[in-house]
Amino acid sequence: MSDFYKLIPIDSKSEPFPFSQLENKVVLIVNVASKCGFTPQYEELEELYKKYHEKGLEILGFPCSQFGEQELDTQEEIINFCKLNYGVTFPILQKIKVNGVDADPVYTYLKAQKPGLLGFRGIKWNFEKFLIDKKGIVFKRYSSVVKPTSIESDIAALL
Template identity: 65%
Template sequence: MSKFYELKPLDAKKQAYPFEELKGKVVLIVNVASKCGFTPQYKELEELNKKYADKDVQILGFPCNQFGGQEPGNAEEIASFCTLNYGVTFPVLNKIEVNGDNVDPVYKFLKGEKSGLLGLNRIKWNFEKFLVDKKGNVVERYSSITKPSSIAPKIDELLAQ
């Protein structure tokens, strides 16, 4: 069994969100921020969420304030921003750190499975994306500039497996 399913990050209400409930689903994980140049990607992420609403796909956002202080809000403010501005209905979990000494276990795992540009084991900026297959394997890592809509063909491919 993949170690991915052993992870239990906290949701926005600081309750456990056990990844074992994601077994059999394709999962797209994104570190998000409300005041970033890439913030409009929330729109495409929600479009993907709606496109795959009746399929085994789960999108998860993890707010992070490590890049230019671009996610200063608390959980309630972040949720309100996402809903009001982008109609987000996918889970936006607890604010975390994705780099450094206090890195969340989810990101420690993801980065360990797929290193970034030049083999670096760190998140470069907001809205980096990780795609996980139905067996809990990290199959792709996408940079901040990758449009969420461009990931759809790979999601379709993983769903067909």
């Protein structure tokens, strides 16, 4: 079993969200923020989720305020913002840190599996994306500027 499935982050209701429930699914993990220039990517993420969820795609948003304090303060505000402005139906988990000594174990794992350019292990900005295959292997990492719909072919191939 992949170590990916041993991870257990916390969901928006402060409940454990064991990644073991994601076995045999393709997973797209994104660090999100509500007040960022990339925030409109929520629309494309939701589009992909609606199109491929029934075929085995799961998208997980991890709110983060480490880049310019661009995330709302409370979990309730974040969830309401996502639903009201972008109709988000995929899971938005608890607000976390993605860099530094307090980085969430999910991001510590993802960065170790797929470092960025020149081996840079940090997350550079909001809306970086990690695509995980059905076996829990981190397939690819995409920068913030990569639009979600431009990775649709990778998602379809893994499904």
